[in-house]
Amino acid sequence: MIELSDVHKSFGKVEVLKGITASVQKGEVVCIIGPSGSGKSTILRCINGLESYDRGEISVEGLKVDRDASSIVKVRTQVSMVFQRFNLFPHRTALENVIEGPLYVKRESHAQAFERGRALLARVGLAEKADVHPPQLSGGQQQRVAIARALAMQPKAILFDEPTSALDPELVGDVLGVMRKLADDGMTMVVVTHEMGFARDVADRVLFIDGGVIVEQGAAKALLNQPQHPRTQDFLRRVLHPL
């Protein structure tokens, strides 16, 4: 349902994506791993048009992703995004954050949006925090609200951009738990992450990216347990055994 073919992207003179070709099937969970600065996040940001790309083509459900075309709104309502730093709207309560899109973009009725919004907050375990503003929530709670906000758009896929990297270690589990439940429910997910345990247990496939190219890809367990490429082996060794 998400197709990337030979995608190139430069920031000024630095080419961060050097021909990425990949696809994500419906219901699949794909984790993207790799060193920082390798272009992982840029791939996600190109998929929902937060970033433009220079060459190649990205399509979502057959719809070409072009951030300057009006069709980008349609792409974004189908592919939601969860950010590393949550990016919740601080001037609105948790519930208001969740129903903002349904109310103002999808123009759902108030009654329906509120009902679904409360149900979604319950689904991420935050029913009792509906009327709290984000600054009063912990990082883990904020990220779960952000996941509920993404779900509220009833997307066909969700992109996660290092969703646990800004969290205190003891809060990571709550967020990963919610994500695992989503995966079990059949949500299509693309996750940029450093959580190798999550990638191994939850992902169907893993892409290892370095220097703007896909160095190695394959079934999650196989790739993480027996990486073939020396760069993958080196990266995994450093991540799993930092000492």
Place this chain on the structure above:
Amino acid sequence: MKGFWHDAAEFFPILMSGVALTIVVTIGSLLLSTVLGLIWAMMRVSGIRVLSMLSASLINVIRGIPIIVLLFYLYFVMPDLGVTLSALQAAILGLGIAYSAYQAENFRAGIEAIDKGQIEAAQSIGMGWWLTMRRVVLPQAVRIVLPPYGNVMIMMLKDSSQASTITVAELALQGKLIASSTFKNTNVFTLVALMYLTMSIPLILLVRHFEKRAGKR
């Protein structure tokens, strides 16, 4: 200061009629400058090059002309071009335009202070430019913008006295008229100053309140 309270009681009603006009000029030009400033600021951050350049040059032109010259232009030159304005209209228009430049820069600073992640989050749930502005950026920018906005209100209250140069009988002009006919300069202008101060103090307190709120967050 001899007989100050006696003079104050005598001149107070006339000066109060000036106060009324001062308030009309201040509120009128405040509203106009807010609307215009918001338009310039929106043009500036629209991301459309023509609009943002047009807005930038407009702001610079307005900033580069003294308020008093702007007022003379509207009141004395416009009739030659076939547009006759009353003194009050010219004053509100002139002060409104002059201050729109400062308002615009203030609004722009507030808008640009909003974290880029907020805009990306809005985009990622399918919001377009205008919806992002209205629902996400502007409500947050208001808190940042309010303290300087309050200062502009105080400056406008005082600068409304410049309308006296084009015959608007507001507080400063009424004071000047009384002083020149009674020669009681000290008492009259002290009274005028006290009346401006009385109007400023609530605004000063308002700014302090805004600052506290913006600081809390």
